[in-house]
Every structure is written in C-alpha cells, then in structure tokens.
Amino acid sequence: MVATEFMPLYSLDNWKMVEKYPYVIGNFAWVVMDYLGEAGVGLSRLVPDVPEKPGSRKGDGLGAFFSRDSWPIFNDYQGDIDLIGNMKPRYYHQLVVWRKSPVEMLVHRPIPTGMKEIVSPWGWPDELKSWSWPGHEKEKLQVHVYTRSKLVKLELNGKVIGEQTVDGENSITATFEVPYEQGNLVARCSDNGKETTSQTLKTVDKPTAIRLTADRSVIRTNRNDLAYITTEVVDASGEVIPYADDVKVKFEISGQGKLAGVGNGNPKDLASFQHPERKTYQGVCLTIVRPETTPGIINIKATSEGLKEYNLEVTVK
Numbered sequence: 001m002v003a004t005e006f007m008p009l010y011s012l013d014n015w016k017m018v019e020k021y022p023y024v025i026g027n028f029a030w031v032v033m034d035y036l037g038e039a040g041v042g043l044s045r046l047v048p049d050v051p052e053k054p055g056s057r058k059g060d061g062l063g064a065f066f067s068r069d070s071w072p073i074f075n076d077y078q079g080d081i082d083l084i085g086n087m088k089p090r091y092y093h094q095l096v097v098w099r100k101s102p103v104e105m106l107v108h109r110p111i112p113t114g115m116k117e118i119v120s121p122w123g124w125p126d127e128l129k130s131w132s133w134p135g136h137e138k139e140k141l142q143v144h145v146y147t148r149s150k151l152v153k154l155e156l157n158g159k160v161i162g163e164q165t166v167d168g169e170n171s172i173t174a175t176f177e178v179p180y181e182q183g184n185l186v187a188r189c190s191d192n193g194k195e196t197t198s199q200t201l202k203t204v205d206k207p208t209a210i211r212l213t214a215d216r217s218v219i220r221t222n223r224n225d226l227a228y229i230t231t232e233v234v235d236a237s238g239e240v241i242p243y244a245d246d247v248k249v250k251f252e253i254s255g256q257g258k259l260a261g262v263g264n265g266n267p268k269d270l271a272s273f274q275h276p277e278r279k280t281y282q283g284v285c286l287t288i289v290r291p292e293t294t295p296g297i298i299n300i301k302a303t304s305e306g307l308k309e310y311n312l313e314v315t316v317k
Helices: 008-020 089-097
Strands: 002-006 026-029 045-048 103-108 115-118 140-147 151-156 159-165 173-179 184-191 194-202 209-214 227-234 248-255 257-263 277-279 284-291 296-304 307-316
Touching: 002 008, 008 026, 008 089, 089 103, 089 140, 103 184, 103 194, 140 151, 140 184, 151 173, 159 173, 209 296, 227 296, 227 307, 248 257, 248 284, 257 277, 277 284, 284 296, 284 307
Parallel strands: 002 026, 209 307
Antiparallel strands: 045 115, 103 140, 140 173, 151 159, 151 184, 184 194, 209 227, 227 284, 248 277, 248 296, 257 284, 296 307
C-alpha cells in the first residue's frame, strides 16, 4: 500500500501509518515542485474575518482555490519547493515529520486586522523562516517550532519567552506568541532535562549587495548544458534579506554564453522568463545561462539600484 497524493497539512498522520504498518511502503507528496497551471490552488488567502451568513456553505470550500479570482497567480504553488528550486515552509515541517531534521522554526506572516487566513488542503500557512519583520515592532507574531523533542524553550535576545511540551507522535508543533523586536530568536529543544538541539533566527541588517552563486563553475560546450545561478540580496554580513520582494536585478551576459532564462518563486510575478532582468522574491531570484559551442568564459554581471553589483565567471570546456 502507498499513498499517491498526500497533503502537507496531514503529513504527520500519513507518516505515522508508514512507520506503524509494514504493508504501507511510503507516500508520494503532492507535489514536490511548483508548476504552471492549476493557478493558486496551494496559496493561502486572506479574506474578511466576518461571520458566515445563515445557510451558507460551511468553511471556504475548494471554490476559493479553483477560482477565476486567482488572477494574477499563474502557478499552482502546491510544491514543497518553489518554481526555482528553493525550499518552502511546508518542506521544513516535513523534514521533521520524516525525522530528517531535529528542529525547524518558522514565523507566520502578520495578518492584517479584520482579516483571516484560509488554507487550501494542498497548501500551507503563510510562514517564513525569518525573524526580520520591519514595521511590525512590538506586534505579536506567531512562531511555530517543529520538533520531536519533548520540551521546547523559546528565547528572544537571551530572555525566555516560554516553554511548551510536545507529544512528538500526535503533534510535533509548539506554538508561541512573541512580540516582535530585532535580535536573535532561539528555539532550544530538550529531552529528559538535556538540551538535544537548537535553531536560531537572526534579524538581518539593511540590504547592501547582490550575490551570485552558480550550481557549477564549469559546464560543457553543449547547448543542452546549463548553469543555474542563484541571485540573492544580502546585507553586509552576507545574510539573505527575506523581505526583499520586488528588488529589480538586471543581468548582463557576455563571453561564451547567453541568457537562457530568469525566474523567481513569486506565483504572482507575470514577467517574462527570458528578459534579462527579474525582481527578487523573499530576497532571491534565478538566472540560467546556456554555453556556446566554443570553449571560454561566460561573464555574468548582476546590478540593482543602490546595491553593490556582483560579477561571476563560468568556464565552458
């Protein structure tokens, strides 16, 4: 027996069946990577927080997610990783479910007053692995710590915010309400009085530069070979700016290669995949270069107004 389409909100329940029963051989996630089409099915929505009218259908129903109102969303947003290969919050949770990670901490994006979040059965709440929320000082933020350890202690700038026990089998989630202030948010996990693991989220500084990182520094003289280059907006310490949405980055490709495509993880960004510029989403975007058939060097230059530019070389052999 195998599950062919399990939903992330029920991943713990599904995985318990895999571990408990020898005839359940595993689960197939729906879905591993975001794809074009079925627009917005996995994206959580904000709707007015008002009482339901008498006689109306209870809950939001699937109509809220299979809807023409999804526009301008163009991809499904159901993936464990986004359209350019970055891990999404649901994946961090599942790493703990699968016992691949001892702890993961995420923070829910603030919900405006008078609104509430609805989450698709194929989706996940709007969380980020971030403790950088400018404009929300002193506002209470919801922090989720996912772990199989029995006790979670949360600290902000050295001060204990609270402690919670975790079942580890029926639940792997400890939830805290934390007034936001800049600094270090630390989740400390322990079993039988001994700390077993911890994770820290740090407030980043202001954005100062662009950083390029290629998946490979050498590619072949083959038009079917590609170099995938991650573009990040970073602070002076090299930390990615998680709230850096809509930072326009321009690319100049020269030498023995050409631009093959650009992209980001934003399901609402309808910009061309082949124009030599792209806006970042959560501080990141991607450019892809294709080699010519002659050996040499591909030069990639990334610039953005007000940020230090970055130059990168990829060798073609």
